[in-house]
Amino acid sequence: MVVQLSLRLQQYSSLLLNPSAGFRTRQSKLIVHLTKMGENQVFGFSIDELPQGGSKCFDDDGRLKRTGTVWTASAHIITAVIGSGVLSLAWATAQLGWIAGPAVMFLFSFVTYYTSTLLSACYRSGDSVNGKRNYTYMEAVRSNLGGFKVKICGWVQYLNLFGVAIGYTIASAISMIGGKNPCHMNSNPYMIAFGIVEIIFSQIPDFDQLWWLSIVAAVMSFTYSTIGLGLGIAQVAANGKIKGSFTGITVGTVTQAQKMWGSFQALGAIAFAYSYSLTLIEIQDTLKAPPVESKTMKKATLLSVGVTTLFYMLCGCMGYAAFGDLSPGNLLTGFGFYNPFWLLDIGNAAIVIHLVGAYQVYCQPLFAFIEKSAAERFPNSEFITKDIKIPVPGFRPYNLNLFRLVWRTLFVILTTLISMLLPFFNDIVGLLGALGFWPLTVYFPVEMYISQKKIPKWSKRWLCLQILSMACLIITIAAAAGSIAGIILDLKSYKPFSTSY
Template identity: 60%
Template sequence: MASNNNHHQFQKNAMYVETPAEALGDGGKNFDDDGRVKRTGTWVTASAHIITAVIGSGVLSLAWAIAQMGWLAGPAVLFAFSFITYFTSTLLVDCYRSPDPVHGKRNYTYSMVVRSILGGRKFQLCGLAQYVNLVGVTIGYTITASISMVAVKRSNCFHKHGHHEKCYISNNPFMIMFACIQIVLSQIPNFHKLWWLSIVAAVMSFAYSSIGLGLSIAKVAGGEHVRTSLTGVQVGVDVSGSEKVWRTFQAIGDIAFAYAYSNVLIEIQDTLKQSPPENKVMKKASLIGIFTTTLFYVLCGCIGYAAFGNDAPGNFLTGFGFYEPFWLIDFANICIAVHLVGAYQVFCQPIFGFVENLSKERWSESKFVNHEYGLNIPMCGTYNLNWFRLVWRSAYVVVTAVIAMIFPFFNDFLGLIGSLSFWPLTVYFPIEMYIKQSNMRPFSFTWTWLKILSWACFIVSIISAAGSIQGLAQDLKKYQPFKPQQ
């Protein structure tokens, strides 16, 4: 399927045709070495993209995850996954250009990297894992954003009528509102034009994480006694023996997938300036992104556990671990919703790019697919309208919103989708590509421990998938289709 002939045909029919910058004469200074418009990204914008992609509203459920494992295992698992994610991301960034990490040919997407280095069947498996994961995440973000918006209305209802009121509110109108915003933002033609959205989203993630952290510190300082322990929730007191095992598996899964951003890493790297070398800049951005993320995760997880103990709620801003001050809870939930508006775009742009490039290849003569119409928009300059882009991207957003409304517990599927894609995308492919590109000798010391790391992460993926399936089965038992899901 992925023969060299196909690859050249794809390049020829794609929106951009590779032309050496020298061949463009004076205009060459506006183009990179592959003939594409000069990239302008820096370590600042790349770090913002990474923080936006990694720190989701899941940061607020880490207190629950630490509560399942306790003071010893909880932070240890957090640090272990931060290290694994950073380490495998440094292997992956060296594969953006191949066969040489600095002067080789660019690969614009994760799947193109796999195709050029590993080829064939592995390329197809990678594409399947990547796009299933991305679609799942965009559906999950639609649900999570609506839950945060509903939490604002519920918070005001609790403040007005007391904490014992039911205050049920439907998520559906908020999902529709979120989808309408995404239809507009999805018309931004490509990824490197989204740097401003990522910076806004990164600021929002700092804001709500800091509010959650501040409220937890205030609760701890208030001196209210809660039960915590070195091993987390107690068998026979909080949970049964089997529940403890399943919950621990789920908690490991939550933490492992809270870090995953490798499925958009190459796309982020493709926004960077040509000089200094992209792999060097991306390693710096990855270090800043993962370090910042880990700092927030450890603080929110550990202080959240200290505040709530073994009874930590799944999410202490939307699950009403806090009721007051209600205006601050409202502001934090608005920040979550705004952050997810940006994060949705970071995760759906690779899907848009993949389908559009495939369509340009398939229907290279079609005006509907290929023709751009220049529209003058006051205050914004010229916008290039493409009818296929408008119809396809709008349809994608509508379909994800409809699925989110039909399955409001779909968020629970995300753990399963995440567990199935964590090992191949974050660990297996980066390690295999690094081994191949560096011509590493089989059974050498480095080869052996890289393989051991890969197998260990595979076992973790299987364990957390089992935990997610069990959790999903429990949620399906409790699911009441006519009752709003909170």
């Protein structure tokens, strides 16, 4: 009997642990009841299967009950949206002026909100109540579109993550230099220092799963954003007037071509500030049901995008009101005044702390993809698959993987070198915003929604969605062109590895 019981337990445990066994696809749970048969006898057991709807402790997919609400989702979205992109909004507003600047910010906020509601409808495939859950953006694309579009989405995502790593390196170096000295300084030592820190942190396993990172990131991003806003208000009060014009930087201060490319580049900078679509599905996966997750997510998106837009309007407009056409590309490192030093130092320190962690969180999916692909292609390679256990006094042993050590180190070195070659904060931010806005924020959500709702081709709704997508594609092309033109223009006067920008 002991042998029979052991075999049966092994069979059922293998079913529970093996996704291919079929229980997960049926969205059910097994409960094992153990009953003591006697003083010296084994335990008897029986097995019950819960209904598809889940239980008090588990959701319909067998995972622990989700407890997220409108308020928690809004907090996650605000944390994801507000970041280093806020620092370039005053400069972007200066390129566009008092009319177009706020109007473009409002336009991006509306498009972001609308496409986010489309994306939230794709969290479940098929039935919005009992359909299969998609836990990530990529899973949603695979479920709704499939085929070659999944690969395109993956390459766009990973290219965007690679670019973000470069942008964060540049932003951190600028903040480490600070705003005390208006002269051009060599930023290379700061980028190298940032790279060394990232090489060390990149070897921490499951860095993106450290729960306190989100709290630190939220506190730091609000800290430097609020400091930038406060200093802008203080400067307006000191000036005794509001600077700027309806059309932005005037031709004469810059050439006609610089005015045009700067305006296009500003579109990319604003787009970058609103980018969070990649994390929307993961945030939605934290929501409890009922009500249907998509309804809760729409409310959370409206609330969070509204709060973010108000904050962005204040930061961008106050920075422009304070400095007019001379608005700095980075609000905390290009001020026309340098007091109080301690407050600027706090703001720049907050940026560095935020970006050190954010660099790792953003790069983890790329790290995981490369390492998983390598392991699948070379399963017998000890260099790729073997972990070397290194004892750490007082802690559990550290698993050193040679492939992870070499590949992640080379990745950080590459992003650092590119940052040293192209240390142009506004140009890189504009280019990143352009690369990520149309494909990730507009195109894939629109296409997935059309597929999900089976919207007939050439119907009125289909045409409206396609017009929106094409209009945003034109904006993306213009923003990318402006940023590339800015990089080319800056390279004419920049000497690599000798001065900072």
